[in-house]
Amino acid sequence: CGNTEAKLLKCGACKSVRYCSTVCQKRDWGNHKKSCSVLKVYPIYEKDRAINTNISLLTGKVTGHMKKAIENSVKTNEDMIVKIQTSLGLQDLSVYNESKEYYASIPTSDKNHRVINDRILKEGLTCAQVHPHLKKLYFKAHLNPDFSLNVYINCTHNINSW
Secondary structure (H helix, E strand, O other), rough: HHHHHHHHOEOOOOOOEEOOOOOHHHHHHHHHHHOOOOEEEOOEEHHHHHHEEEOOOOOOOHHHHHHHHHHHHHHOOOEEEEEOOOOOOOEEEEEEEOOOEEEEEEOOOOOOOHHHHHHHHOEEEEEOOOOEEEEEEEEEEOOOOOOOOEEEEEEEEOOOOO
16 A cells, blocks of 8 residues: 555564554455465374373363363463374374474364465475385464464474484
8 A cells, every 4th residue: 555654563473474454454364365375273282292182172272180280381472383193094193392392182073173284284394214105294373272273284394403
């Protein structure tokens, strides 16, 4: 729009595009939504990295003590780098940060599972040392206060040390 006086606001989803106002943001949404590269997923949080989960099957939300355990170890409402790793076949995807304080799974029932899985299979690194049949890819992500995870699928990182 050419407004150089306004403080620029970031797109709330991808945070990669800036607008001078919500009016300009709404006007541009038809164009921007094609490239807005955030997938919101609802991971299942695993206690002690075991497959036992504590999640409401009706709402897909983390419940009870599991959420409290995650709350004590990981700050929400912050960006971080996560490794998302495939498993055998089309199963849950493992998600964790470098310190492994944040550890979860993206279940196959999540509507964005296949998009993320396909991206990892296409561009991911092979976990050659331990599991040569698995692939991994590092993404920028944002952990929301409700413990959902925004995965920036167009913002990958070439890390291979963890």
